[in-house]
Amino acid sequence: MREGLGAVLIALGLWAGAARATSLPAEEFEVPARTYQEVQGSPESETFDGLRISVASSLLAPVSGYVPVEVSLHNTGSASRLVRLGVEASSPVTAQVVTREVEVGPHRMVSVWLPVPASIRGGMVRVRAPDPIPHVFSFYTLERSDASLVVGTLEDFEAGTELVHHDRGPFAVRFLSPETAPRELASYAGYSQVVVAGDVTALHADVWSTLEAYAATGGTLVLLQPPRDAAGRLPLLSGAASPGTHAYALGQVRLCERAGACGDELLATGLDSGKNNQERGAVHPALPSRRWGSTFSSWAGSFEPLLPGVQAPVGRFLLLITLFVLVVGPGGLMLLRRKGPVALLIAVPSVSFVTCLSIVLWSVFVEGFALHAARYSVTWLDRDRDRTLTAGIGGYYANLEPGALQLPASSVLLGARYWDAIPLETDWTQGTRVMGGLLPPRTYVEWGELAVLPTRARLTVGPGAQGPRVLNALGAPIVEGYVRFEDALWKLPPLADGAQGEASRVTPEVSESSLPGDMYFSGVAATRFGPQVRAGLLAPLPEGGFVARVGGPGPAMATAALEVKLHEGLHLVRGRVDAP
Structure with missing residues (x-):
């Protein structure tokens, strides 16, 4: 009953906003140029057993990312309260998407933030302290x-x-x-x-x-x-x-x-x-291909996934099923006339078993149960503060949904714009724990991510016999790169993680005022990053600066803990070198 009432309140709020926009007279649309609009609904408050709770009813939402929902808790009692908050989405599907636990001390007031995916147009906040509070707080978002x-x-x-x-x-x-x-x-x-x-x-x-x-x-x-x-x-x-x-x-x-x-x-x-x-x-993940064509038919021809070959083998399965129908249908009639009904009773289950076994073996040995991925990232290595600043993108395809994934609070998973599949289910009690919705089974999904992580990665450069001596300690193999050392631009050699080598002087036709454009991503991966990422990465290197292309799953990405079967992993790292 309360769930239905919450959904009705959300719908009425959206209808009221639309009705106001259509009912205003023409002169009210003449808005002064230097103005702004504040989008923030009045909070809904309720007191239960000495705990006062306030939640805003309408919130301003971006087109992608998250909407911070603030829940104000005021404990007027003399004992600490353990409060568990949960947000249930009312669209696109009804599910609990965000949870968080917080302890509120006696006579204390705290503000708890629940980052709700921006794809959710409205929802309900439920409170347990520790027993469920009968009142449900409803909210809706304005994108x-x-x-x-x-x-x-x-x-x-x-x-x-x-x-x-x-x-x-x-x-x-x-x-x-x-x-x-x-x-x-x-x-x-x-x-x-x-x-x-x-x-x-x-x-x-x-x-x-x-x-x-x-x-x-x-x-x-x-x-x-x-x-x-x-x-x-x-x-x-x-x-x-x-x-x-x-x-x-x-x-x-x-x-x-x-x-x-x-x-x-x-x-x-x-x-x-x-x-x-x-x-x-920095990153713009795209919609899954199975929804792109049906929802945005005008864009279907231009969509290209990061991970090729993610569609189900419909053609091969159709051929196998056609052969099965021919064998069981006309083949069964021929067998019935020649061998009799007993042979038919043995042959039909046998052919069905062989067909099902073929499909299972195809799934196991060709597709497998591994998580397939293609991952790309741009990382700014901040050596003075021993941290990495990363913007990454990944295309994923899983036959089975993986388990829970723990991420640091300084990282963000960004879904595709207008994503209308299962919303991400997260717990924000300690960092970010993804409970579900990350990789729906047998569905191509792209996730962008932003992360600020501590690191000990570095690139050490010192004088060598023929050129600068380079030690790779970036945590991934170097494919290529450049470094400015002693007021000259040098090309990094391919180096495994922990290996050393000598850099070579670039040829005169390579401009030293900016880096070559081929250091950036090529193909569809380049379209998933914002223009400021390319501009910052390929800007002229200062003395002691370097930029390198490394392979592997991406050690500076927050989702590196996911075990994946990597189709391609390319990551660009820019930073300052260390002295030997």
Whole structure:
């Protein structure tokens, strides 16, 4: 009964929004140019046995990624409470998609964030503390391609941009409190921009670390009040921390100086995303082929999977079934006339057994039960902080769905846009534990991922007899690459992990002002990455900088723990070399 009521409330909310849009008179559509729209519904609150719970009813959602659902818990009792939260999706299928446990101390108030996949248009939040609370909180999401998050207050945002609030503004934002802002990268991934409206130095260290990781893995971070120590807080800035837009590893950072100009840039980015319906970010996984043709028939001919040969062998099975019908049908009649009914009773089950056995043997020895994958990634090796910043993409095909997968909280799995299959089921109690929906059986799926992981990987370069001496300690074999050493550009030799070799001087026809374009991915893999990834990777190397193409499953990818049968694994690593 409550589930049906929740679904009805969600549908009514969506209908009311559509009805308002169609019933407004023409003059109300004349919206002032320098305006923004805040999308944030009033919270629904309920108190049960000394625990006050609040959940927002409507949320701004990006076209891909996650929607952070905030649940405020206020324990008015004198004993700690263990609270378990769960989100059930109402579309595209009814399933519990997100769970999280949190302990709330006596007389404490905490904000718990539940990253819900953006493909879910609405759902219900259920609470157990520890017994189930009878009230169910419903919410729905409003998808906008220009969706942006603002960490700060409305007053600081308007003062830093000179934008004015309007109910139908062309630029949609959602405000997050600086004191309770989420600390998981998934809560920000997918949004076109994240704006810090107030004092950056007042943010909690974990919040700022997550925002910096968002920018480094392909996001656009905007600081309306850049701090004086911006270069220290943003260590990957290529030059001085001057006002303007700067490349930042795989993403970019915008440092504002004048409020009016910064507001114009925010509007331009938002309007461009909304007009062209662009996908921003570092990686863009595509839809599964079986749904691409039926749902988007105009694009069916242009779709090409990362993993070839993922379709079921329908032709071969059809041939086998046709032979079976011929043997059992006309062949059975001939056998009946010549040998009698006893022979037919023996032959038909025997032929059926042989046919089924052939299909099983084909599946075991040709397709197998392994997880097939093709994986590609771009990694920024930050040696000063011993971490890797990675944007990756993978095409997967599994005959059987794998078990649970544990991922660090500093990583994000990004599904394809308009993904309408089984939603990802995750538990966020300790990191990210994927419980189901990752790889549906016998279905081609692409997953993008962003990850910030600790590492000891390095590339050591020192003087050699004929050229620089290179030691590969990147955790994967080097296929090719370049390094700038002693003010010259050198080509790396193929090296196994842990091996040493000498680099060779590049030929004069290779430009040293930028890297050769063949260092980037070729074919369909290149289309899955954003343009800023290519620009950052192939930018001129500074002294001591290198870029290398390595093979293998991708040691810097968060899903490296998955046991896969690798069709192709190519990964590009850029960073700074170590001295011997």
